[in-house]
Amino acid sequence: MPAKPDTGTGTAPHDFAERVITTHAKKYLILQVLKSSTNIPSILSLLREKEDEEDEQRNQPMSTALKRALSKDERCVSPPPTRRKTTQDSAPASESYQIPPSQQGYLRIFSWNVNGIAPFLQRPISFSKTTPFRSPLRDFLLRHHWPHILCLQEVKINGKDTATQRALQHAANLDSSVAGSNNTCPTSPTPTYTIHYSLPRDKYNATGFGGKVHGVATLIRDDLAQSLGTPSLTSSTRRVDWDLEGRVLITTLALALPLSSTPPSTSTPINTTTSPTHHLHLIHAYWPNGSTLPYRSPLTGQPFGTRHDYKLRFHEHMLSEALTLQKPPMSSSQSQSPSPKSPSHVLLIGDMNIAPQRIDGHPHLRTSPHQHVLNRADFNEKFLRRENAAGFQGWDVWRLLRGGERRYTYHPRGTGWGRSCDRVDLAVAGAGLVGGHDEATTASKKEENLAVEVDAAQDGRGRGRGRETVGRLGKKGAIVAIDIYDNEVDRGHSDHVPLSVSLDVDHL
Numbered sequence: 038m039p040a041k042p043d044t045g046t047g048t049a050p051h052d053f054a055e056r057v058i059t060t061h062a063k064k065y066l067i068l069q070v071l072k073s074s075t076n077i078p079s080i081l082s083l084l085r086e087k088e089d090e091e092d093e094q095r096n097q098p099m100s101t102a103l104k105r106a107l108s109k110d111e112r113c114v115s116p117p118p119t120r121r122k123t124t125q126d127s128a129p130a131s132e133s134y135q136i137p138p139s140q141q142g143y144l145r146i147f148s149w150n151v152n153g154i155a156p157f158l159q160r161p162i163s164f165s166k167t168t169p170f171r172s173p174l175r176d177f178l179l180r181h182h183w184p185h186i187l188c189l190q191e192v193k194i195n196g197k198d199t200a201t202q203r204a205l206q207h208a209a210n211l212d213s214s215v216a217g218s219n220n221t222c223p224t225s226p227t228p229t230y231t232i233h234y235s236l237p238r239d240k241y242n243a244t245g246f247g248g249k250v251h252g253v254a255t256l257i258r259d260d261l262a263q264s265l266g267t268p269s270l271t272s273s274t275r276r277v278d279w280d281l282e283g284r285v286l287i288t289t290l291a292l293a294l295p296l297s298s299t300p301p302s303t304s305t306p307i308n309t310t311t312s313p314t315h316h317l318h319l320i321h322a323y324w325p326n327g328s329t330l331p332y333r334s335p336l337t338g339q340p341f342g343t344r345h346d347y348k349l350r351f352h353e354h355m356l357s358e359a360l361t362l363q364k365p366p367m368s369s370s371q372s373q374s375p376s377p378k379s380p381s382h383v384l385l386i387g388d389m390n391i392a393p394q395r396i397d398g399h400p401h402l403r404t405s406p407h408q409h410v411l412n413r414a415d416f417n418e419k420f421l422r423r424e425n426a427a428g429f430q431g432w433d434v435w436r437l438l439r440g441g442e443r444r445y446t447y448h449p450r451g452t453g454w455g456r457s458c459d460r461v462d463l464a465v466a467g468a469g470l471v472g473g474h475d476e477a478t479t480a481s482k483k484e485e486n487l488a489v490e491v492d493a494a495q496d497g498r499g500r501g502r503g504r505e506t507v508g509r510l511g512k513k514g515a516i517v518a519i520d521i522y523d524n525e526v527d528r529g530h531s532d533h534v535p536l537s538v539s540l541d542v543d544h545l
Contacts, residue, residue: 472514
């Protein structure tokens with residue numbers, strides 16, 4: 038007679054089976070009881086007794102054989118890979134980037150197409166109730182030394198889903214390693230953030246995946262003015278009426294500077310009635326990707342050209358917005374001549390879905406179908422061509438400061454790292470932010486002929502580490518530096534990597 042399997046419990050096999058009944062099995066049994074004529078009170082009494090037994094067993098050590106049996110139970114199924122959370126036994130000790138001393142104290146703006154914010158909302162698994170943790174979004178902010186502004190594209194939140202909007206706000210400040218109510222560290226020495234949204238409200242063109250498409254969010258540090266040592270700095274963020282797909286947010290920073298060139302003291306109030314107010318308009322946008330899919334009228338739902346046509350109209354709207362904001366505000370006398378004491382600057386940033394030059398695509402620039410070539414030409418003409426008096430006459434900050442350095446922001450997950458990539462996440466600065474026009478023009482003419490190799494600061498697997506470097510025009514204009522964090526760690530769950538721009542607000 039074959040020996041009974043050793044369950045490690047000293048009980049018969051059927052007793053062992055009863056001990057591993059799960060809650061799901063109990064629920065199933067209750068449903069079966071309700072469908073039959075079995076005496077319900079007696080069954081419920083049996084279940085209560087079984088729960089009491091299991092409560093006692095939980096306080097006893099589990100044998101190795103029992104653990105092995107439970108691991109083989111078909112009811113113990115792991116979640117699919119896409120829904121698994123990251124195990125975290127302690128607060129993440131992520132490798133941190135160092136801010137060069139020459140850039141400390143500057144306004145640091147990050148931009149990242151995150152391709153959905155769901156991973157940011159996952160609470161890391163920890164096997165200790167006392168171990169500190171922080172959210173993945175909070176960990177990103179810490180790793181990059183608390184950017185002053187973080188622009189996220191493709192957040193993919195339904196415009197009516199206020200719960201998810203609140204959850205992302207919570208994740209931006211979730212850090213149990215510091216004191217604070219509800220783990221949101223309101224009294225923490227580390228910065229906290231407030232989030233502004235522009236989400237889809239077009240019922241005909243932004244309906245995929247339950248309306249969870251497109252969408253942008255701008256995170257701004259609550260201590261923005263104090264961290265920059267500029268108590269007169271104020272900020273405001275707004276949507277634009279013509280954007281119904283949740284693609285554009287405009288943040289305006291207003292800074293009253295003294296008439297003298299001496300930087301203001303943080304303890305000395307500024308008389309804003311006599312001091313010029315400098316404005317920096319940050320136009321954060323997720324630009325459309327052209328395609329032959331139909332675009333429908335937001336009013337009637339009828340086909341109104343293709344997504345290529347919509348992309349070109351988007352270029353027109355953005356150009357109009359940028360030119361309007363770049364005009365200096367009128368003087369106090371409301372004369373027709375602009376006030377020279379109140380400059381207004383514009384910086385466009387985000388995923389623009391355009392690789393401006395041949396050098397910005399690897400192994401080659403996309404040229405098919407031909408409409409993509411026309412879209413690129415339209416973008417360059419409206420925003421980058423300095424000879425176009427009717428255009429923005431902006432500067433591609435990466436090419437301006439980095440010359441022909443080959444770095445890319447779009448790294449699709451379907452191919453190996455670095456095999457196919459493009460630089461489509463851009464920062465385009467108005468002329469007033471650059472300074473040194475003669476030198477900038479000379480550098481611009483050289484950029485197309487430069488073919489600088491990718492920075493040597495890579496690890497053995499060819500993953501480039503981001504590093505911020507002061508640009509060659511930094512001393513003459515407000516734009517100080519730009520960087521692309523092209524590595525798999527910073528790409529995270531997305532197919533884009535972040536970029537950052539640093540500005541000296543004293544030179545606005």
